[in-house]
Amino acid sequence: MIERLLVTTPIPDRQFGDTHVNTCQKTIAAVLLIMTTLLLAGCPPRVSIADINRDPGRYANRDVSVAGRVSNSFGALGTGVYEIDDGTGTIWVYSQSYGVPATGAKVAVTGRISQGFSFGGRSFAVILRETERRH
Numbered sequence: 183m184i185e186r187l188l189v190t191t192p193i194p195d196r197q198f199g200d201t202h203v204n205t206c207q208k209t210i211a212a213v214l215l216i217m218t219t220l221l222l223a224g225c226p227p228r229v230s231i232a233d234i235n236r237d238p239g240r241y242a243n244r245d246v247s248v249a250g251r252v253s254n255s256f257g258a259l260g261t262g263v264y265e266i267d268d269g270t271g272t273i274w275v276y277s278q279s280y281g282v283p284a285t286g287a288k289v290a291v292t293g294r295i296s297q298g299f300s301f302g303g304r305s306f307a308v309i310l311r312e313t314e315r316r317h
Contacts, residue, residue, distance in 0.1 A: 246272065
């Protein structure tokens with residue numbers, strides 16, 4: 183009879199009890215929250231081109247991201263400028279390392295806003311110096 187009780191009576195598993203599962207879930211959730219926060223904190227803010235053109239001094243020497251379609255471009259040997267239209271306005275982008283995308287291409291660009299820039303005999307009042315591109 184005693185042998186039968188020992189075999190049929192479940193023994194609680196203290197190592198993997200409810201407390202352990204809840205602690206693991208909370209730890210995983212906290213790690214995911216921290217990773218997401220760090221990822222988002224490292225990204226420059228996406229700004230409309232209209233906002234940049236309205237007050238370029240506010241964004242001068244700051245990294246920003248813009249996205250839109252290439253409406254005009256020219257350059258050679260991997261260096262050039264191209265114009266992005268996001269529906270709110272247009273801005274010229276100077277690309278020194280990433281090449282110049284074709285007219286009509288969709289791009290998202292991160293870079294630094296500069297004022298007073300010349301390239302290829304043309305002057306640009308406000309330009310985005312490209313530091314990163316995502317297609």
